[in-house]
Each structure stands twice: as structure tokens, then as C-alpha cells.
Amino acid sequence: MNTATELRNRLRNIDHKGYPAYKDLKGQYQFGDYVLSIDYVQGDPFASPSRLSVRVEKSKAGFPAAYYDTPAKRITLQDHLTRLFGRWAAGGSFQAKGSGKSGLLSVSRCGQQVLERTALRVKDGNIILRFEAGFPANGRTINARELEKMLFEILPDCVRKSLYYVKIDQEKLRKAICLCEDQQYIREHLKERKLCAFIADGSILPRESGVSEKPMKNAVAFRSPESLQITMKLPNRGEVTGMGIPMGITLFVGGGYHGKSTILQALQNGVYDHIAGDGRELVITDASAFKLRAEDGRSVTGVDISPFIKNLPNRKDTTHFSTEDASGSTSQAANLMEALESGSSLILIDEDTSATNFMVRDGLMAQVITPGEEPITPFISRVRGMYEDLGVSSIIVAGSSGSFFHVADTIIQMKEYVPIDITRKAKEAAEVYEGGHREKYGQYAVDDSRDTDRAGVAGMTGSYGMEVFPAFNRKRCPGPDIALRKDDRIKMKAMGTSELSISKENVELRYLEQLKDQEQSMALAYILKYVQLKMLDGRKDLCQIGDLLEEQLDGSGLESLFERGDVSAQLARPRKQEILACINRYRKLKI
Ligand code: ADP
Ligand code: MG
Numbered sequence: 001m002n003t004a005t006e007l008r009n010r011l012r013n014i015d016h017k018g019y020p021a022y023k024d025l026k027g028q029y030q031f032g033d034y035v036l037s038i039d040y041v042q043g044d045p046f047a048s049p050s051r052l053s054v055r056v057e058k059s060k061a062g063f064p065a066a067y068y069d070t071p072a073k074r075i076t077l078q079d080h081l082t083r084l085f086g087r088w089a090a091g092g093s094f095q096a097k098g099s100g101k102s103g104l105l106s107v108s109r110c111g112q113q114v115l116e117r118t119a120l121r122v123k124d125g126n127i128i129l130r131f132e133a134g135f136p137a138n139g140r141t142i143n144a145r146e147l148e149k150m151l152f153e154i155l156p157d158c159v160r161k162s163l164y165y166v167k168i169d170q171e172k173l174r175k176a177i178c179l180c181e182d183q184q185y186i187r188e189h190l191k192e193r194k195l196c197a198f199i200a201d202g203s204i205l206p207r208e209s210g211v212s213e214k215p216m217k218n219a220v221a222f223r224s225p226e227s228l229q230i231t232m233k234l235p236n237r238g239e240v241t242g243m244g245i246p247m248g249i250t251l252f253v254g255g256g257y258h259g260k261s262t263i264l265q266a267l268q269n270g271v272y273d274h275i276a277g278d279g280r281e282l283v284i285t286d287a288s289a290f291k292l293r294a295e296d297g298r299s300v301t302g303v304d305i306s307p308f309i310k311n312l313p314n315r316k317d318t319t320h321f322s323t324e325d326a327s328g329s330t331s332q333a334a335n336l337m338e339a340l341e342s343g344s345s346l347i348l349i350d351e352d353t354s355a356t357n358f359m360v361r362d363g364l365m366a367q368v369i370t371p372g373e374e375p376i377t378p379f380i381s382r383v384r385g386m387y388e389d390l391g392v393s394s395i396i397v398a399g400s401s402g403s404f405f406h407v408a409d410t411i412i413q414m415k416e417y418v419p420i421d422i423t424r425k426a427k428e429a430a431e432v433y434e435g436g437h438r439e440k441y442g443q444y445a446v447d448d449s450r451d452t453d454r455a456g457v458a459g460m461t462g463s464y465g466m467e468v469f470p471a472f473n474r475k476r477c478p479g480p481d482i483a484l485r486k487d488d489r490i491k492m493k494a495m496g497t498s499e500l501s502i503s504k505e506n507v508e509l510r511y512l513e514q515l516k517d518q519e520q521s522m523a524l525a526y527i528l529k530y531v532q533l534k535m536l537d538g539r540k541d542l543c544q545i546g547d548l549l550e551e552q553l554d555g556s557g558l559e560s561l562f563e564r565g566d567v568s569a570q571l572a573r574p575r576k577q578e579i580l581a582c583i584n585r586y587r588k589l590k591i
Pocket of ligand 1: 205206207216218219220221222254255256257258259260261262263414417
């Protein structure tokens, strides 16, 4: 380990030299209370900035052990400190001057979600902070005085004000940890209470705009219908009331523009924890929930979609279905089967983004086009089996089709942004309506219902899904993409949350609505590379791959994707659902 004085001497030696002389600075330096590590030095002042890290020992950082004794609290602490450092760094950025990115000081920008990031890691109380700095130059000539100012004045000030417990606003941090404990309490109690989601009264669900995740101002606050209201006794906030959405099948209906999609979006984001002031802090959804939608054009590799699609006119095998360009319905079927494979126990669907022929077929159509002529068994016929046989719940927004009344356990009408429980009224109406139709058209083809209870739930019609959810093949064991293994300079890039590229191959992510952060996309690129190079062997199935990765990331973090020392500072952890979805969208997947 070098001393800080050594760094100062080196800086003075290379002043006014050509930019590459900066490379000599790589190394570790003891700065009083912390170690500064210069991990990567940029090639010129216009290239992507240099990567640095700061390590503060536990004894010096001094954060209470109770703030990092569970993964969730540790991630909250990390998130809080990243934001703090980010705020000070923004003030110190470009204080040192020069050409190109000279003087830049930056760390990951955290959004509304609390995510695990490589930017800052608390490990046994020690802190590692990773950030970027633009080493100053005039033209391409080193300006070492300015870097000296950055590393000896600006940075120490930012570090001091954000990574030492005695120096920060302790009350703010305490509140963030308390919120995290409350959120985890709700998460842990969902299952026990047989719920798949909880929305606290007073939550603000709509966002400011299509491009801002900030809460909408003057929005109608959420209020649970009485029949669905439950009380949770949170460890810090105490008693909180709100709507508990029971496991099973829940339907949101209501006129256009009454807030249906908004509530569903809040639920799909509820797989993450949100920061205080977001409005969705106490909107908590089953963390495995998957937003299911149509995705025309996606590639599908060897997915068993036969529970939904069979007997295609071209006799294509739907138990091992592959296509470069899926249709609306086949893409949605594949998305669903992959979600089941990834272990999701809650499926969220908005009719706005679904393929109609995947979702429903009305009775009249079923009479005219007989089952033998129609390859699609619609979702409505499978949704009950999915719950009864696989334990997978659904929350469905369907404002235009009353057919779902038959299969739903809970029916909620959104009326001017306020939810109303209309389960009984809708069920009764459905029964009367169905009776009328039966008189007119005679009985529909009746499935062989296995138990009378289930027949009772949707008993007014025989045409909706009393069948057992068919067995399907979950064991898909991809082999590696050999070309990628041979490539010794794999380049990766992420374009927001909409796309990533690996060795010039693009992977579309834009329809993975629960991918929230560009750093998650970048992490997906690294994970895809890691999976392709180190994990796929034609024997492990994707489910196992997902579990192995989870275990690795839980234990050793995203850092474990890297050979020693070369960790990217700009990755955020995606969920297993998005990881598997990304692998599944890689067009060179080989199964
Ligand atoms: P739907 O899906 O029923 O057609 P949306 O969820 O798209 O309706 O909502 C329609 C509009 O109302 C959106 O612009 C949304 O931002 C706004 N909105 C939703 N919920 C609220 C609320 N609680 N308070 C105020 N505005 C809301
Ligand atoms: Mg809508």
C-alpha cells in the first residue's frame, strides 16, 4: 500500500506530460481514514472516465450493526449512502477544470426504487464505494494540479460527509431503515395472510408523467374498499390499513380513464421497495410477480406453449416452440410459460397490452369456430387451473370483457380512481346474463369438472376453465453459444432499459416493464455473458441456472461476475424473472 504522499509525488512528477502517463497512478493509497484505489485509468480526457474506489473500515465508518444485519436493511443502507455521496459529488463535480470530462465526479444515480448496486457495498460493516472521475487535462496534456485538487480536497470532503456515521444526518438514515423494516414486515406477512399484494390507504399511485417516476401532485389518494380492508401492525409505523388483494384471481374493471392501468402499474412495481416520499412505499406485491404482455416479434426458443396453443395449421410443434418472430398470442403464451418456469406465483395482466385472442373467446365465437379448428385455448380457460393446480394467482385488468366475471374470485371496479368491491353484484349479473344466453343458444360444450367446489366458483357456465392445468415441459437445458465463448473481446452495451447488446447481438428488453433502471440492463448484459461463458452446459435447465445465480448474487453480489478488481461501478441487481427473461430473449439461445 502506498501513502497519500506518494500519490502527491507521483502527480507532481507527471504534470504536463502526455495523458497516458496517468496510467502510472493505478494502485492503492492510504488516506488517513480510508483507502483510495485507482482501479482503471481512462485513455484520454474524452474517453469514459476513470474508475476509483474508496474503502472505509468498519471501525472508522461506525454504522450500527443493526442497520446491515439483514440483506434488505443492508441494501437500504447502501442505497442511502450512495444517494448521500451522489449529492455531495454532484456539487464537487467539474470544480476541477480542463478539456473533455476533466473534473467529472459521479456515482450511480438512484431512482425511486431501492436497488442493490455495485456502486456501494457494505460488507461486515466495511464500506466499498465505487465511482468515476474524469482525470483533468488541458487538451491531452496532464493537468495534475487539478487532479490533486480533486483527490486531496473535493473527494475527501464528499467521503467525509457521506461514509462516516458520526458525520451524516443520522435521523434520516434511521427513518430509511425503519421504512425498510416495515416494508419487509408486509412482504413477509403477505403469504401468511394469503395475499398477493397490499396497498396501504393514503398511497399515491399515479406518476407525474409518462417520463417521470415521481408521484403525481394533487392525486386522489388510495382508499381501500371496506370489504378488502385489512390492518397490518408494522414494527415502526404501527397500525396501517389498506387493501389486501387475496391470492386467487382478481379482476379490475371500470370505465376508461378511471385508473385501472395505474393501479396495475403500481402493483407491478411493488416487487421493489420504494424510497420515502414516493407514494408507493407501502405498495407491496409478491416479489416474484410478473407483468405479462404481448410482445410481437420476440424470439422464442424451445418453449412448451402447448397449454395455450396446439395444432397450428403448419403442424409446428408447440411443446418445443421456437420462432424468430412471435405473434401477439404466441409471444404472450411464451412469456407466460417462461414466467411459470421462473417461479412467479403472481401474473399481472393489462388488457391494454394483451393480445385479445390470447385472453378470451366469447361464447358465440366458440360455437361458430369449434375447438378443433382453433389452436388457441385462451387464458380465461386456464387461469383457474393455473391457480388451483399450480398455485399461481392472477390480477387482471379487463374493462371490456365481462367473461372474466365467471372465473374471478374478487372483482374490483375502479371509479374515479377509487376501488369498489363489486364481486357479488358482478357475479349475480353474470349468472343472469349467462342464463339468458343458455335459453337462447343452448348449453355450451361443458368441460368435465372434477370437483363440485370448483364448478361452484365459475359454475354458471361450463365453458370456462374447469380443466386441470396441463402438464408441460419445464426442463429446458440450453447449451452455450460457442461463437461467444471464442470471442475474447466481448463488447457489451445497454440502451436505457430498452435494449442491450453483447458482441453486436441485440437483446430487446423494452417489454420487460419491471426492469426499472439502466444499471439493471447493464447488469443483465454481464449476467448474460457470465451465463453463456460459465454456466450453460446443456444439462442444467434454466430454472436451475436462475437459482444458482440467485444464490451466487445473494452470497457474493454482482461483484462475483467479474475477475478480480475489474468490477463495473454501474450495475444494479435485476430480479431472477428479468434475468431469465433476458436469457430467453437472446436470439442465439441454443436449446
Ligand atoms: P384506465 O386504465 O382505467 O383507462 P389509467 O390508469 O390509464 O386509466 O388512468 C387514466 C389517467 O388518470 C392517467 O393519466 C393517470 O395518471 C390518472 N390517474 C390515475 N390514478 C389517479 C389518481 N389516483 N389521482 C389522479 N389521477 C389519476
Ligand atoms: Mg388502461
